[in-house]
């Protein structure tokens with residue numbers, strides 16, 4: 697794994713800031729989930745893709761009892777819109 701030359705200091709809570717250009721490159725935004733694992737001496741961060749539990753759509757998701765459901769599936773299930 698090649699060094700990017702972008703060293704980051706870990707704060708007292710163990711946090712680092714992911715460089716904006718890397719977040720942009722991987723389309724990672726505010727509120728996105730990332731999976732963290734260790735491979736040998738490396739941390740591996742991977743964006744968790746979120747999908748509707750019924751149809752797999754990634755757009756227009758809302759949470760219903762900890763599950764993500766897209767707007768068309770909400771409509772089909774006649775759930776209250778919550779708007």
Ligand SMILES: [Zn+2]
Nearest residue numbers: 748751766769
């Ligand atoms: Zn759906």
